[in-house]
Amino acid sequence: MKERLLKKDDVKDLCTKASEQWETYVPLEDIGRDTHFIKLNGKNKRLLLDRLNLDYESLLVPPKVIAFPQLESLFKFQDGKIIETFKPSVKRLLFGLRACDVKGILFMDDFYKRNFEDIYYLNRSMDKLLVIVGCKSPHENCFCTSTKTGPFLPLPGSPERAKFAEFDLQLVDVGNEYVVEIGSKKGEEFISSYSKFFDDASKDDIEHKKQAKRQAEEAVSLKLEFEKAVKKFCEDKVSRRMYERIAERCIYCGGCLYVCPTCSCFNVFDERKSSLGRRCRNWDACVFDGYTREASDNNPRFEKWNRTSRRYEHKLKYDYLVTGMSGCVGCGRCLSSCPVNIGISQVIEEVTKA
Amino acid sequence: MARVLTTCIYCGCGCGLYLETEDGMVVGSYPSRNHPVSKGALCVKGWNAYEFVNMLDRLNAPLIKSNGGFKEVGWDKALDVVSKRLLEIKEKYGPDALGFLSSAKTTNEENFLMMKLARAVFKTNNVDHCARLCHAPTVVGLAATFGSGAMTNTISEFEDADLFLVTGSDTTEQHPLIGSRIINAVNDRGARLIVVDPRKIELAKYATIYMAQDNGTDVAWINGMMNVIIKEGLYAQKYIEERTENFEELKRAVEQYTPEYVQKITKIPCNLLIQAARLYAKTKKAMIVYSMGITQHTTGVDNVKSLANLAMLTAHVGFASTGVNPLRGQNNVQGACDIGALPDVFSGYQKVTDDAVRAKFERKWEVENLPAKPGLTVTEIFKKAREGKLKGLYIMGENPVISDPDANHVRQALEKLEFFVIQEIFLSDTAQYADVILPAASFAEKDGTFTNTERRVERIRKAIEPVGEAKADWEILSEIARRCGYKGMDYSDPSQIMDEIVQLTPIYGGMNYERLDPFGLQWPCPSKDHPGTVYLHKDKFAKGKGTFMPCVYVAADELPDDEYNFVLSTGRVYWHWHTGTMTRRTSTLNREVPTGFVEINPKDAEKLNIKKGSRVKIASRRGEIETKALVTEKVKEGSVFVPFHFSEAAANVLTNPAVDPVAKIPEYKVCAVKIEKVTS
Known part of the structure; x- marks a missing residue:
């Protein structure tokens, strides 16, 4: 499928127009100079779009929150009867994703239908269009070139194409325009629906695109021997002492798990007032004692290092054995959100050096 | 979905966080990356600050008492x-x-x-608030010595300090985003740490010197450190002459607090005290960090004044990454004091x-x-x-x-x-x-x-309509x-x-x-073009000259005797906030620590035939509670610790209402109790 061209000046109009058909999410910068994916709604979409930021380093919280919010009310109950509160599923456009986050989204989608279908998750996630805007200025903690999850995803048919890397459109910044790569039939249909915003890309544009991609790759400075690390984890060649050191330093905030694009654990609880109640779920984290503590008060993982090891083994061994892909997308968020500077990148470094 | 930048409701760190909302519910809280305190991180309470807001049992209409x-x-x-x-x-x-x-x-x-x-x-x-129960001695003690009763320095300065003297602050539990800065400083750039605390708190494992004083003997060990510093000539003579007053009186007052004498009172070994005194005096960028372990005593004001004396003696006030740094407990306890919710001052x-x-x-x-x-x-x-x-x-x-x-x-x-x-x-x-x-x-x-x-002073912003x-x-x-x-x-x-x-x-x-907007201003900020003040007492003290106010060691109001033979101290745990009205309604936090407990040393536990999880009765002269035992080396022999969050095992049924004569703060950190195993 041939590349197209989208003028930067037209992006806001495109998003505004598309938001009539799609529930549209775009990265907006707020007063605290952080960027979040926010739903484009209300009367004043253009005012919201004044804060559009497609050049962000990385989002502190991954876009998994769109389908998997930190707290979700699943259903209500009253006098012994369940009251469903499902909202009808809608078509969603996620415009401005980073490549690494696309892997996160697809990984989560796979998890939530792998062994059972989680209707609450799938209802929020089913019908969506993923538009990548490739990363130009990665955060210093990023290492996507090592995990092969960015800064751009390979096109369909490319020999490098891996699992969990399907996108619909991929935009490459070439100055005043984006060169648009088409990753799926859905992506192509989107372009036809909004054809007035897209031109054909010239040979020069394609050349600029290649250059921009090369530059983006070079901008990712943190390089790790990721595959070697996964191999070591799969062969159980990781020292207990390393886990103990991490566990000793950790202050158990849960942040690294909350911000991980592939962490999918939740806890379920009911809250009630007399005969009225609500069943909710919220993000959980396997480093907490209560995560595996049993009713008897026994915790099979009562030592902290045991809970630490599970986290890394899950990402770098278990996920790989089950899906053929590790659960790390190289986004560096775990380090960015850690109050005591622990990140999976350091674990990978330590394991591969040993 | 929408996200609103606001300030965390829990501790005095004041982290910047975002609340995410959906259909009138708060469905998430995330750290702000650029906020000078949170810098992209939060503690577990901040990450879970969204949940209690939505609870169905929130009060949602005015109520009047009627027929009981x-x-x-x-x-x-x-x-x-x-x-x-x-x-x-x-x-x-x-x-x-x-x-x-x-x-x-x-x-x-x-x-x-x-x-x-x-x-x-x-x-x-007759207007007051809970600062009375936490940092009233700070307001009084630091105002008297320095002229301003607030934390002298700034949280980001912890990132440059070379030494921390932490006393009476379980920093990683109570001010996690400050505790984490201390951990990072020690681990990653070799900063030194002196911890003085009767309980072997988490930070003790990072300490260069750890000293476990007996509860309520703080004036003695602080005077002891000053005694060593003066005897060894490690005090800042020029600074003292130019910027302070009343040094001679201090000199006289601490003379008798030799390391040997202090060891008798506090049980801190002489050599440790001497090492700590030398280390603190000789390190330029040294911050004193304290909290309730210093203030919640009948000698709370004296404890604070003594720390102020120690800092002035060694020129550790008025520079970046130094100072006397009370960590305020509640999210807005500093503000409630600043604004005059106190019986003797306006804003x-x-x-x-x-x-x-x-x-x-x-x-x-x-x-x-x-x-x-x-x-x-x-x-x-x-x-x-x-x-x-x-x-x-x-x-x-x-x-x-x-x-x-x-x-x-x-x-x-x-x-x-x-x-x-x-x-x-x-x-x-x-x-x-x-x-x-x-x-x-x-x-x-x-x-x-x-x-x-x-x-x-930082903004909180409305995310949803009131319930x-x-x-x-x-x-x-x-x-x-x-x-x-x-x-x-x-x-x-x-x-x-x-x-x-x-x-x-x-x-x-x-x-x-x-x-x-976006992240506030630090007072004093006297005029529209003033950028705010990062650290206090630069060039001169707020009151002009800093005043040494020497104090004499006085024992706690109620000490163990033959009948009530244990010392009780109270405090908090990482997972809960104060009386638990919010955190006990937060599933992740409450699951971690679902009910109260008493920490007891293994040797004492053995004598009383108490095991992990045993039901025990704790009684003071004022009341008794029943709770479960947590057997741990964290507390010394002869001491027990009970967190005060839990109404079913309310520590404050036991505590002594005796107060500091000036600040009127009660002595939560020392009272006498007896313990027995409950046999059903």
């Missing part, structure tokens, strides 16, 4: 009853028969209105006894005869209520039945009141005693400002004032209240909401 229970009434009725009853008590018994407890959990604007209501409308200075620590100050407030508020006599403190308010001398009580967002010492006496006091009104978000243990309960908006449902421990019929505390207070016939408390927006605060309060003088 409560019945819902409309706002008009509730407000009429409150204003009428308060005015009646004022008429019948005089203004000082009323007491007002403000709240370190609410905003500066709301604290300002509470003290304005007490003073301008009801003409009493900005301007004394009620000062005629010119009163005249200024009278003019601005358009009232006459503001009361000149300092009012009652929290502890005195409950004492007077129990004696039947204080008749009416107004509480905003405090839970003294669980948080104040000698809880049984607090309950008796509440029962004796003629009228008691409370503004709350949940039906707390204290609210059960109220005649009228007014449902308040939570931090997610209103605008305003909090002031964090480093004096940073049910709940109203923001500032709106409720304005309504009460209006119904009492006072016209000077009508505001359409909290920013107008801030504008009034700014006009009356020199340390906040250059602020307004626009300037406070």
Whole structure:
């Protein structure tokens, strides 16, 4: 499928127009100079779009929150009867994703239908269009070139194409325009629906695109021997002492798990007032004692290092054995959100050096 | 979905966080990456700050006591009853028969209105709040020695310090985003750490020197360090001459506190004390960090003054990454003090006894005869209520039945009141005693400002509408004032209240909401072009010369004897906040620590045949509780520790209400108890 061209000046109009058909999410910068994916709604979409930021380093919280919010009310109950509160599923456009986050989204989608279908998750996630805007200025903690999850995803048919890397459109910044790569039939249909915003890309544009991609790759400075690390984890060649050191330093905030694009654990609880109640779920984290503590008060993982090891083994061994892909997308968020500077990148470094 | 930048509701770190909302519910909280304290991280409480806001058992309509229970009434009725009853008590018994407890959990604007209501409308200075129970000695002690009763330095300066002297602060548990900075400094760049704490807290494992003093012997070891520093000539002579006064008296006073003498009192080995003194004196960028372990004593003020003496002796005040750094507990306890929710000062620590100050407030508020006599403190308010001398009580967002010492006496006091009104978000243990309960908006449902421990005045922003019929505390207070016939408390927006605060309060003088975006300003900020103050006492002390105020060691009020043979200290755990009204409704936090416990040393446990999880009874002269045992080396032999979060095992049933003579803070950190295993 041939590349197209989208003028930067037209992006806001495109998003505004598309938001009539799609529930549209775009990265907006707020007063605290952080960027979040926010739903484009209300009367004043253009005012919201004044804060559009497609050049962000990385989002502190991954876009998994769109389908998997930190707290979700699943259903209500009253006098012994369940009251469903499902909202009808809608078509969603996620415009401005980073490549690494696309892997996160697809990984989560796979998890939530792998062994059972989680209707609450799938209802929020089913019908969506993923538009990548490739990363130009990665955060210093990023290492996507090592995990092969960015800064751009390979096109369909490319020999490098891996699992969990399907996108619909991929935009490459070439100055005043984006060169648009088409990753799926859905992506192509989107372009036809909004054809007035897209031109054909010239040979020069394609050349600029290649250059921009090369530059983006070079901008990712943190390089790790990721595959070697996964191999070591799969062969159980990781020292207990390393886990103990991490566990000793950790202050158990849960942040690294909350911000991980592939962490999918939740806890379920009911809250009630007399005969009225609500069943909710919220993000959980396997480093907490209560995560595996049993009713008897026994915790099979009562030592902290045991809970630490599970986290890394899950990402770098278990996920790989089950899906053929590790659960790390190289986004560096775990380090960015850690109050005591622990990140999976350091674990990978330590394991591969040993 | 929408996200709103605001400030965390829990501790004094004041982290910037985002609340995510969906369909009127708060569905997430995330750290701000650029906020100078959170820098992309939060502790577990901050990450879970979203949950309690949505609880179905939030108070959502005004309640009036009726036939032993409560019945819902409309706002008009509730407000009429409150204003009428308060005015009646004022008429019948005089203004000082009323007491007002403000709240370190609410905003500066709301604290300002509470003290304005007490003073301008009801003409009493009986207004106080829970700072009395945490850092009242700091306000008094640091004001006396330095001229300003606040944290001297700034949280980001922890990132450059070379030494931390941490005492009476379980920093990783209580101020996690400060604790983490200490861990990083020690681990990653070789900063040194001295921990002085009877409990072997988490930070002890990182300590260069760890000293476990006996509870309540702080003046002795601090004097001991100064004794060594003076004897070895390690004090800052030039600094002392130029910037301080009263050094000779200090010199005389600490002479007898030789390491040998101090060891007898504190059980700190001489050699450790000497090493610690040398290390602290010789390290330029050295920060003293303290909290409740220093203040919650009958000698709280003396403890604080002694730390101030130590810092001045070694020129550790007035420079970056140094100072005496009290870590304030509540999200807005600094602000509630700044804003004058204290019985002796208006906002900005301007004394009620000062005629010119009163005249200024009278003019601005358009009232006459503001009361000149300092009012009652929290502890005195409950004492007077129990004696039947204080008749009416107004509480905003405090839970003294669980948080104040000698809880049984607090309950008796509440029962004796003629009228008691409370503004709350949940039906707390204290609210059960109220005649009228007014449902308040939570931090997610209103605008305003909090002031964090480093004096940073920062915005909180409304993310959702108040639940049910709940109203923001500032709106409720304005309504009460209006119904009492006072016209000077009508505001359409909290920013107008801030504008009034700014006009009356020199340390906040250059602020307004626009300037406070995005991450606030640190006071003093006296004018519109002033950038705020990162650290205090640069070049000279706020009061001119810093004053050495030597103190003499005095033992705690109640020490173990043959019958009550253990020392009890109380405090908090990482997963919970104070009386648990919010954290015990937060599933992740409550699952981690679902109920109370007592920490006991393995040797003591063995003697008493107590094992992990055993049910034990703990009794003091004031009451007894039953809870489960946690056998741990964290506490010394002969000592036990009980967290105060849990109403079913309420530590404050046991604690001693004896107070510091000046700051009136109770001695939560030392009392005598006995323990036995419960055999069913």
